[in-house]
Amino acid sequence: MSLVVQKYGGSSVADAESIRRVARRIVETKRTGVDVAVVVSAMGDSTDELLDLATQVSPHPAEREMDMLLTAGERISMALLAMAIHDQGEEARSYTGSQAGMLTTASHGRAQIIGVTPGRLQRAISEGAIPVLAGFQGVSPDTKDVTTLGRGGSDTTAVALAAAMGADVCEIYTDVDGVFTSDPRSVPLARPLKAVTYEEMLELAAAGAKVLHLRCVEYARRTDLPIHVRSSFSDREGTWVLSADAVAALVERGEMEEPIISGVAHDLTEAKLTVVGVPDRPGEAASIFEVISSVGANIDMIVQNVSTAGRTDITLTLGGSDAQAAMAALREAQPSIGFADIVYDPGVAKVTLVGAGMRRHPGVSATFFRALAEAGVNVEMISTSEIRISVVCRADDAPRAVAALHTAFGLDADTEAVVYAGTGR
Ligand code: ASP
Ligand code: MG
Numbered sequence: 001m002s003l004v005v006q007k008y009g010g011s012s013v014a015d016a017e018s019i020r021r022v023a024r025r026i027v028e029t030k031r032t033g034v035d036v037a038v039v040v041s042a043m044g045d046s047t048d049e050l051l052d053l054a055t056q057v058s059p060h061p062a063e064r065e066m067d068m069l070l071t072a073g074e075r076i077s078m079a080l081l082a083m084a085i086h087d088q089g090e091e092a093r094s095y096t097g098s099q100a101g102m103l104t105t106a107s108h109g110r111a112q113i114i115g116v117t118p119g120r121l122q123r124a125i126s127e128g129a130i131p132v133l134a135g136f137q138g139v140s141p142d143t144k145d146v147t148t149l150g151r152g153g154s155d156t157t158a159v160a161l162a163a164a165m166g167a168d169v170c171e172i173y174t175d176v177d178g179v180f181t182s183d184p185r186s187v188p189l190a191r192p193l194k195a196v197t198y199e200e201m202l203e204l205a206a207a208g209a210k211v212l213h214l215r216c217v218e219y220a221r222r223t224d225l226p227i228h229v230r231s232s233f234s235d236r237e238g239t240w241v242l243s244a245d246a247v248a249a250l251v252e253r254g255e256m257e258e259p260i261i262s263g264v265a266h267d268l269t270e271a272k273l274t275v276v277g278v279p280d281r282p283g284e285a286a287s288i289f290e291v292i293s294s295v296g297a298n299i300d301m302i303v304q305n306v307s308t309a310g311r312t313d314i315t316l317t318l319g320g321s322d323a324q325a326a327m328a329a330l331r332e333a334q335p336s337i338g339f340a341d342i343v344y345d346p347g348v349a350k351v352t353l354v355g356a357g358m359r360r361h362p363g364v365s366a367t368f369f370r371a372l373a374e375a376g377v378n379v380e381m382i383s384t385s386e387i388r389i390s391v392v393c394r395a396d397d398a399p400r401a402v403a404a405l406h407t408a409f410g411l412d413a414d415t416e417a418v419v420y421a422g423t424g425r
Contacts, residue, residue: 003125003167004029007039007135007158011175011421012232013077014044018421022173022232023084026130030090035125037165038092038132039158040081042073047151063108067137067148071096074134074154082132091129095120097146100131102138102157104147111138111147113156113219116164133161155216163223170225172212173232175421178239179204179211181263182406184417186399189406191413193263194256195240195247200263200354203388207352208267217241233420244356260357261364261409266398267350270300271323272380274315275330277340280307284337288314291333297322300350301383301392311340315381317392320346348380349398352390353405359386371408377401 006026013019030036041047050069054061061069078094085092097104101117121131135154138147149156155172162170179201180190196204198221205214211229220227220241230238240246251258278284285304292299300317318326323344330342358364368389372379377400381392393401406412 001033001035003035003037003162003165004169004171005037005039005158005162005165005167006171006173007154008041008081008173008232009154009175010041010044010047010077012173013040013081014421016080019043019077019080019084020087023081023088025173025232026081026085027088027090030130036130037121037125037161037167038081038130039135039154039161040074040077040132041135041154042070043077043080046073046076064145067108067146070148071134071137071146074136078132078134082130085130085132091127092132093124093129094132094134096134097137097157098139100133100161102133102160103141104138104149106140106143106145106147108145108147110150111140112215113138113149113160116160118161118164121161122165133157149215150213152210152213153215155213156219159216159219159223159225159227163219163225167225169228170220171228171230172216173230174211175231175233176211176417176419177231177234177236178229179209179241179263180417181261181411182265182402183209183211184419186266187264187402187406188416189412190417191411192417193239193259195242195250196259196262197244197247197356198241199244199387200356201241203352203354203385204263204265207265207354207388207390208269208350209263209265212241231420234418258357259355260361261353261355261411263354264402264405264409264411265352265354266402267352268395268398269320270317270348270350270392271320272315272317272345272348272392273323273326273330274313274343274345275339275341276313276343277311278314279338280310280312284339285314287333287337288330288339291329291337292316292318292326295322295325295329297326301381301390303381317348317350317381347395348392349395349401350390350392351398351401351405352388353409354388356387358388365389367408368405371404372401375400375404377404
């Protein structure tokens with residue numbers, strides 16, 4: 001029989017009424033004659049509320065205890081959802097990540113899934129029950145401790161489960177009708193996409209699009225698992241995330257237009273660091289990046305200036321939350337590396353255009369930079385891939401830059417997108 005994994009995000013299960021509505025949807029799916037397994041996130045903004053609470057108790061909460069605390073959020077929603085499903089006449093059994101065999105590395109707050117042994121879930125299904133799995137969590141086989149996968153990690157739980165159980169599709173239910181050409185919360189004329197390739201979705205997720213967790217897309221691509229992103233508040237078909245071949249087949253059959261640009265995203269979470277006056281000789285860049293990597297900071301863009309008088313500047317962007325640790329480590333290494341100074345700039349944004357059609361269509365860069373120029377946006381850094389152009393600009397300019405690009409590439413819809421729920425937190 002075919003198996004569907006359905007994942008419901010926090011805004012879809014924000015209160016008792018929403019949980020009953022979601023339960024109805026799950027029960028209806030099961031009664032069409034397919035097997036269903038469910039992954040659920042914590043209710044509404046409750047993960048943020050638990051985080052706030054933790055920092056009131058301790059400014060730097062112990063990581064192990066933080067994971068214990070945060071996993072409680074999903075434990076509440078899974079049990080309530082199972083109760084609501086029961087109430088509608090189907091059997092449901094909830095499982096924590098550890099009960100469901102979600103095995104992860106031991107690193108708290110950013111654990112990686114290393115294996116899934118969903119025997120109990122499979123047994124539940126074979127006995128006619130609907131398993132409901134807590135998203136975002138697992139257990140380390142080494143430490144036996146409970147772990148979390150990083151914010152938004154329930155998407156990754158769902159795709160990992162779907163892959164391990166051989167599901168036909170992983171449905172990700174959210175508060176908008178799929179993946180849009182831009183975040184409909186900030187660009188009201190954003191359009192829903194019929195389909196995007198894994199590659200485009202990876203670029204969009206890395207560019208700050210919050211609709212899907214980056215690692216879930218990587219996982220789906222690796223296992224060629226179709227993801228269907230849709231709203232739990234409507235019956236509309238959402239966006240399919242598929243292989244490039246599968247998207248090409250949709251175009252071939254006339255089910256969608258050949259896409260050139262799939263979207264514009266922005267990210268306000270990065271900071272810019274400039275290491276000034278680096279001696280221009282082999283090994284300097286290596287030393288700098290080794291120091292930054294030693295604190296586990298993830299670097300995004302890198303630019304090196306033309307050198308003058310035997311010295312150069314290296315500018316990079318990295319996750320804002322990693323910036324302080326990276327700077328402290330660099331300052332400590334300053335005497336041995338021999339650069340002159342570090343300049344820290346948190347007031348930046350990254351604005352990104354993504355589209356697989358860039359490969360074939362000339363003139364995309366010209367339109368891109370003309371649109372930014374006409375919007376009065378100054379570009380500080382540029383980076384590209386085959387299917388992406390990203391720039392760093394002032395954070396205040398980001399909304400204007402995104403709107404200008406959305407219009408310049410003909411992405412504006414005729415009507416405003418619907419945002420059904422959620423605070424976008
Ligand atoms: N509840 C977790 C979070 O808010 C995981 C998730 O929603 O996917 O980040
Ligand atoms: Mg959440």
